[in-house]
Amino acid sequence: MTNIEMLENTLPIAPLKLIAMESCKPLGQKVNDYIVSFRENTINEVTESPLYRNYKANNYQVDCSCPRFGSGEAKGILKETIRGTDLFIMTDVCNYSLTYTVNGHLNHMSPDDHYQDLKRIIAAATGKARRINVIMPFLYESRQHKRTRRESLDCALALEELDAMGVSNIITFDAHDPRVQNAIPLSGFDSFNPQYQFLKALFREVPDLKADKDHLMIISPDEGAMHRAVYFSNVLGVDMGMFYKRRDYSTVVNGKNPIVAHEFLGDDVTGKDVLIVDDMISSGESMLDVAKQLKDRNAGRVFVCTTFGLFTDGFDKFDEYYNKGYISKVITTNLTYLPPELYEKPYFVKADMSKFIALIIDSLNHDVPISSVISPTDKIHALLEKREKGLL
Template sequence: MDGEIKVFGGSTGKLFAQRMCEYMGIELGISEVIKFSDGNLFVKAGETVRDKDVYLVQPIGLNPNDEFTEILFWMDAFKRASANSVTVIIPYFGYAKGDKKDEPRVSIRARVCADCIELAGADRVLIMDLHSPQIQGFFKKPVDHLFALPLLCEYVKSLDFEDFVVVSPDVGFAKQARNYAAALKAPVAIGDKTRKFHDERAEVLQIIGNVEGKNALIVDDFSISGGTLVDLAEGLKERGAKRIFACLSHLLLSKSGAEKVDNSPIELIISTDSIEHPELSSQKIKIVSVAPLFAEAIMRIHNRESISSLFDSVPDKVLQYSIGIKNR
């Protein structure tokens, strides 16, 4: 496989790509990204990709505009270098929040990004836990949508955390919360959240479901300010919940958000490495790597094998690489 497949990392995807290559037993492709003083980006592959199946790893995360633009330049560079195929691996797709035209004179940003990525040369897209799953339909090329849920649930099972209820912060995430509850064999409660403005402030109005005397596991796709997580945790405490943990697919917490969590009733946040967050430090955060999950997916794609089984469970090898435990 080493002679046919090549994995490269963008400026903020290199560490994730390196973890993938370690799982697959191959060398990470040599790449260079330069950001000039005027803000212009320059990308270059440091080795031949002619007739290779190329995989580029780059999240659209904490610096979304630069990261998105870099993806376009990489797609063009690989296509012009005669790569056989180019797959872009986007562990976190930041513009997924712009999935609809819900008020006048606004852009459907996720659709614009999808069009641009395809026009730049992407043959396939590999992504995880989209904010809105229907965004897969914005692409005309194949999209493989992975889920962090199996890995996060296996980690929760390894903890001393019993008799708990899975809590969704709002109705919009209730369906995924039920999937967590089914995997963990737990009941579900739902927070009633409202957001009045285009900012990161949301208000939790009430909690639907019984949480009194139970431990609580809050589940969500991401949090930036930490406000909803903390407000929900405090609301759960007021209603008699005991220990409170949280699972997030993507860790976007700001520094102030992490401070809120540190001073909140939340004991632990379990999240993934879909975004590199080198400046974020908290004893309450546990990172589970999903790089082996992506690596397993691209090996199966490359070998023309099905990846559908990865949507519900993960192989022992992935679990051992990610969190050091065996499948149950």
């Protein structure tokens, strides 16, 4: 039975409501529009049963806000009732574009600020929702997922805190280390991956890309991204290679150990297009160095696929490497804030995740299995078949 058939034959567990925090309003609006479309087209006759109350609607979003006092303190306000609903709250902790004032000084919102606002909205619900689900595409503090020496375990603490506040499900994407869910073993935690959306965007942007073992190779920029590269390699039937990051563990710069060198492990890449896959571009220094080394090894075009494009050091280096031919395209999702100037870059390709998120929300609201959503293998095979037939 397909996912759509399951949705048509299953009752929702409660009326659906969606809160898109200020940090992800545009993405939340697109998700809402997709859910409206799904429910208009998949259910032909809605019964008069109370279980279908508000099932079809033009808008599932809840109006809310987190106003701040002059001191920088804030409060969460829900402007309509959410009693008895299946509440989904979306937040982007990486949206640095939002600002507020502290004693007259302008302050950009940090991940800590966004996380506090999320808790404020959960607190404003005061336990009246039937179920609370949090969609946090970039998992808060996920880069601080393990302890070495005397360090805080921030991600685990945040998950425990949300669990204690009554959150039933936490939905994230490409978690830096999914094992952090061990902090809340009895609560719902799902980490989804955008492999299908990457390939769909790449095939549309690069029509002449040949996805076979003679023309394409998958590259992991480090050992931590190996599972992503292995998946792409298996589903596409192409070879893969990886780089090993040799770090100076005696030094800490900007909170991390600097990379001394990238060592390549893999077959000859001469003449082949290469696809580098990773979970995020932070400063981009590591990714760009990998791209340069691949070009130095006579690789063809270099395509970068990354779930989160943070670009914390700006775009100057990416512009330089694109102009020098080291990179051809950078594919990233709209799960986190992307500055307007990025859309003007000739190398930028957006992988839209709004329909995927809407499908996840609709499936969870109906309490149906989401195994077909978690594993996109069948969809990728269908995509490759369409491409072979010239339908894409």
